[in-house]
Amino acid sequence: MTTKSMEELEHFKRKSQHTAIALLKDPHTQKVGQSILECAERVCLTYRDQLNPAVRTYYCHQRQCPNCQERRSQKICSEMHQMFDQHPALAQQQWLYLTLTVRNCAIWNLRETLLEMTQAYQRMTKRTFFQENVIGAIRFTEVNAGQSEPNTAHPHFHCLLLVRPSMYSGNNYVSQQRWTEAWQSALQEPYAPKVHVQRISGSSEDVRRQVVGLAGYSSKARADEPDDQWLVAITQELKNLNLMQTSGLLQTMRSQLSDYNVFEDSGWPAHGQPEVSSVFAWDGYTYKNYSM
Known part of the structure; x- marks a missing residue:
């Protein structure tokens, strides 16, 4: 060491x-x-x-242990490197980094809010534009303490999407505005949620470095130190919830990885x-x- x-x-x-x-x-x-x-x-x-x-x-x-969460982040980065090693063509393909948010919720409503967000995400993945353009996805759930109000949580999804090149041109082009509208529709909410879309580009080495880095960032240990009441509530609200999910081609590739474990x-x-x-x-x- x-x-x-x-x-x-x-x-x-x-x-x-x-x-x-x-x-x-x-x-x-x-x-x-x-x-x-x-x-x-x-x-x-x-x-x-x-x-x-x-x-x-x-x-x-334990999920709330910063030490163990950092280890999980390292494991996820290792898995992503394995995927690129086993499938070098991934570095030549198109990737998006999508962040989906909702309004802050009371900490004691976090579990319900996350279940509603998950249902909304599933609805969005069934839309024609998503099924025609997204080949695979890894969705990470992150929860931060609300900044503006006490006893609130800021849940959001970080999504690494492997997409078809056609998503960037012609009738299949999906702008940030279109992503926002799709997420709002899936949420079935009257307000427009904040959505951020980042296109990952560059050389093969750059693409690999960015994808692995974003996977690590999305699963990182919490940087802030919330108050005791917030930590107690969040520990109970997140109990037994799955905070990382893969789908499509990326799910297939991940299931074929070796048993290496950080x-x-x-x-x-x-x-x-x-x-x-x-x-x-x-x-x-x-x-x-x-x-x-």
Whole structure:
């Protein structure tokens, strides 16, 4: 593990500790909070070679854990790289990055709002313009704290779309205004929601870099630090919801990926595994080096 990697782990461990303390205050989320608090308490480095030590620790895998969410983001980026490796033609095809929003909702209405958004998205995917132009899609759900009003949430979808070239010309051209109208119609709302459309272009290397980067951005750990009440409510509202979905050709490609998992180094080394070179223990603020 490099110094930079250790610094990143410490950064997310501090954020996870902040989240855990907030969740421990409420009886409905104490179990989740305790699990997050125990996440990556000790980090073990086993040296397969001098330059690339393997990192082993216990990860809680809780959705609200910033440390584990960062690991999920890394896993998604790894999967996207695998897809480009196995299907190089993806880098020559057309991609869109679509962000779909709704008005902020009360945190205790988040689950209902997300279900309504999911239904709206499914309605939109059945429209003729979508079925004729979109070959595959990956949809990420992100929820931020509302900025203007307390106790509100800002749910939105980030969508990576693999599209046909015809979507950019002639009668099949879909402008941002048309996307906005389609999303408003699918939502069945009187207001025009904010929609952002970004065309991904450049060389094959640029396209791959942008697509992988946007997948990581869409699944990133939360950057803000909401108040305790917000975290407690959001933890309950998001319980058991699927926040990432694939469809079409991208779903087929993703299902064919190898079993590589960025969490493969989770867990404490068992007897007989490579010699442990160093062990770091969390002291509440930083990792300190201890001998095994």
